[in-house]
Amino acid sequence: MASTGLLKQIPSLLADLYAFSRNENLSQVEARYYKQLPDKEIECFLCPRQCKLGDKERGYCGVRENIGGKYYTLVYGKACAINSDPIEKKPFFHFLPGTTALSLATAGCNVNCKFCQNWEISQVRPEQVEHYDVPPAMVVDYAQKYNCPSIAFTYTEPIVFYEYMYDTSREARLKKVRSTVVTGGHVNPEPLQELTKVVDAIKIDLKAFNQDFYTNYVRGELKPVLEAIKIVARSGVWLEIVYLVIPTLNDDPNEIKMLAQWLMKEVGPDVPLHFSRFYPKYLVQNLPPTPISTLERAHKIALEQGLHYVYIGNIPGHSAESTCCPKCKNTVIQRTGYTIERIELKRGKCKFCDNPIPGIWS
Amino acid sequence: MNQEGAIDQNKLLGMFNRGFELLMDKQNPRDSLRLLFSPNDRVGIKINTISGKMLSTRPDVALSLAKLLLEAGIRERNIIIWDRTNRELKDAEYRLNFNGSGFRVFGTDTQGVGYTRDLVDHLNIGSLFSLIQSDMVSASISLAVLKDHGMAGVTAGMKNYFGAVHNPNKYHDFNCNPFVAELFETDFIRKKHKLTILDCLLVQYHRGPSYHPHWAERYEALLFSLDPVAADFVGWQLIEKLRAQKGLPSLEEEKRAPIYLKTAEKMGLGKANSSQIQVIENEV
Numbered sequence: 001m002a003s004t005g006l007l008k009q010i011p012s013l014l015a016d017l018y019a020f021s022r023n024e025n026l027s028q029v030e031a032r033y034y035k036q037l038p039d040k041e042i043e044c045f046l047c048p049r050q051c052k053l054g055d056k057e058r059g060y061c062g063v064r065e066n067i068g069g070k071y072y073t074l075v076y077g078k079a080c081a082i083n084s085d086p087i088e089k090k091p092f093f094h095f096l097p098g099t100t101a102l103s104l105a106t107a108g109c110n111v112n113c114k115f116c117q118n119w120e121i122s123q124v125r126p127e128q129v130e131h132y133d134v135p136p137a138m139v140v141d142y143a144q145k146y147n148c149p150s151i152a153f154t155y156t157e158p159i160v161f162y163e164y165m166y167d168t169s170r171e172a173r174l175k176k177v178r179s180t181v182v183t184g185g186h187v188n189p190e191p192l193q194e195l196t197k198v199v200d201a202i203k204i205d206l207k208a209f210n211q212d213f214y215t216n217y218v219r220g221e222l223k224p225v226l227e228a229i230k231i232v233a234r235s236g237v238w239l240e241i242v243y244l245v246i247p248t249l250n251d252d253p254n255e256i257k258m259l260a261q262w263l264m265k266e267v268g269p270d271v272p273l274h275f276s277r278f279y280p281k282y283l284v285q286n287l288p289p290t291p292i293s294t295l296e297r298a299h300k301i302a303l304e305q306g307l308h309y310v311y312i313g314n315i316p317g318h319s320a321e322s323t324c325c326p327k328c329k330n331t332v333i334q335r336t337g338y339t340i341e342r343i344e345l346k347r348g349k350c351k352f353c354d355n356p357i358p359g360i361w362s
Numbered sequence: 363m364n365q366e367g368a369i370d371q372n373k374l375l376g377m378f379n380r381g382f383e384l385l386m387d388k389q390n391p392r393d394s395l396r397l398l399f400s401p402n403d404r405v406g407i408k409i410n411t412i413s414g415k416m417l418s419t420r421p422d423v424a425l426s427l428a429k430l431l432l433e434a435g436i437r438e439r440n441i442i443i444w445d446r447t448n449r450e451l452k453d454a455e456y457r458l459n460f461n462g463s464g465f466r467v468f469g470t471d472t473q474g475v476g477y478t479r480d481l482v483d484h485l486n487i488g489s490l491f492s493l494i495q496s497d498m499v500s501a502s503i504s505l506a507v508l509k510d511h512g513m514a515g516v517t518a519g520m521k522n523y524f525g526a527v528h529n530p531n532k533y534h535d536f537n538c539n540p541f542v543a544e545l546f547e548t549d550f551i552r553k554k555h556k557l558t559i560l561d562c563l564l565v566q567y568h569r570g571p572s573y574h575p576h577w578a579e580r581y582e583a584l585l586f587s588l589d590p591v592a593a594d595f596v597g598w599q600l601i602e603k604l605r606a607q608k609g610l611p612s613l614e615e616e617k618r619a620p621i622y623l624k625t626a627e628k629m630g631l632g633k634a635n636s637s638q639i640q641v642i643e644n645e646v
Contacts, residue, residue, distance in 0.1 A: 054572030
């Protein structure tokens with residue numbers, strides 16, 4: 001096995017997993033959202049790529065394979081990264097603040113962002129990373145054992161391990177553990193709508209607000225991501241948006257303004273929008289980290305367009321990490337990095353003026 | 363080749379002899395290969411085994427070539443027949459041999475092999491390379507199978523190197539263009555690649571790269587070229603000829619012509635133009 005893998009674990013969880021089974025075999029669980037075509041070909045409907053594949057071929061994601069005319073997920077129950085993270089790291093700022101999420105991923109991704117922060121596990125095939133057998137029920141057990149009120153499907157692109165995520169979320173709901181998804185939103189409407197029936201929160205990484213960027217730096221399509229945002233917003237599942245601001249590539253003030261206006265129109269002022277700082281990584285090594293002033297400019301533009309909850313991320317200690325009541329302007333959740341300093345909410349309302357603050361607070 | 367795919371060894375050897383003679387203008391393969399490789403070379407024979415037993419580079423073909431390299435003075439241990447996974451090699455009926463005597467036959471996923479630690483970042487390519495291609499060999503032969511390909515149009519000698527990187531699935535957009543050409547241009551490939559031989563014993567001219575017997579032609583040829591682009595261009599023309607014979611639309615009509623060949627030509631990797639390619643056909 002190649003040593004490009006990355007396995008993040010808390011020590012006790014590490015011991016548990018080693019005690020269980022480190023495994024080099026892949027799963028062979030039939031995939032959902034595909035149709036069989038003549039001559040053992042298949043067409044996948046999970047994401048907008050809609051890969052058409054012959055026998056023995058894999059999709060763009062690298063984790064789903066046509067075997068004899070049936071399409072299989074190779075990563076069902078095959079976690080390559082698992083950890084207990086602050087929920088703020090996802091980031092979710094309006095979802096169970098101050099709690100930890102049992103966070104896991106399998107290998108694979110259905111896009112290829114040149115600035116990917118986790119490319120060592122997202123841009124590889126499952127054979128190329130270490131993974132462990134952690135079936136859905138065990139994920140839920142671990143979440144309970146390690147006092148995680150939620151599970152986060154994160155680090156890579158959870159859509160590519162849809163079946164594993166879906167079944168785990170359904171299992172978790174039975175045990176009153178919540179499920180969250182950190183995704184690029186490059187998914188077709190039908191599977192997303194089904195997913196919203198079993199998860200509690202979805203964070204969508206909106207990589208830019210123009211198709212050229214998606215073509216050149218993401219290898220994906222913007223339109224389905226915008227559609228995904230609307231679907232999640234309509235579903236009632238808690239939604240937050242992250243926009244990684246990359247100097248010169250997607251930091252144009254006009255683009256930020258259009259994005260904020262679109263969010264106002266399509267999902268309303270209450271969706272939290274996080275502008276995150278970029279650090280050079282993967283194939284974008286020639287640009288500096290995002291200047292703080294650029295993030296502050298984006299933050300200001302989005303607020304001016306009427307969004308209520310705009311944050312700056314990846315700059316620990318910045319005042320825009322905290323949640324302010326849009327009515328009385330008092331700080332209702334004070335954060336430093338992933339740490340919650342204080343919460344001034346009472347039953348989901350501002351303690352100072354009784355204004356409801358949207359989110360899932362308990 | 364009989365119905366079960368078994369190859370007449372004498373005829374195969376005759377094809378190699380004649381192919382090298384015409385390619386290098388030498389009387390025997392030994393002298394031809396000595397023009398391409400030095401005795402100190404560690405020669406990688408990159409085969410293609412993704413499509414199973416019937417449509418992979420045949421072991422007889424790869425082993426025959428390895429024997430000729432041995433006769434040309436390359437040390438046995440320095441001849442590596444390889445592809446990305448041992449599973450695919452075994453499915454194509456190769457006998458794996460990593461540490462034993464004889465030619466070495468193994469996949470990148472062999473314990474202790476794997477991929478480069480650092481990414482190669484070249485134009486639109488961002489990949490880890492098989493350590494076989496990057497470190498273990500000093501010279502490389504692409505011994506690929508000629509196939510129709512649903513996305514690339516044609517898969518042959520250049521695209522065969524998709525199996526040398528960790529993320530080939532990321533290079534199938536836009537008819538694999540410019541990815542095939544740009545991957546070939548990376549130092550690990552362009553500086554090492556010496557020879558293309560296309561296994562055209564059975565050509566999948568439609569619905570590839572998977573094996574579909576009713577669209578596979580027993581063409582019973584090997585195609586030799588020093589120009590990697592020209593080799594694939596000629597392969598493409600052969601596929602078009604077979605498609606026309608069978609009443610199928612051309613790849614251009616199906617909007618999947620291998621446009622990466624023109625890109626490769628523009629990059630100076632070889633010729634993709636009939637007027638500049640000399641094709642010599644010879645029957646053994």
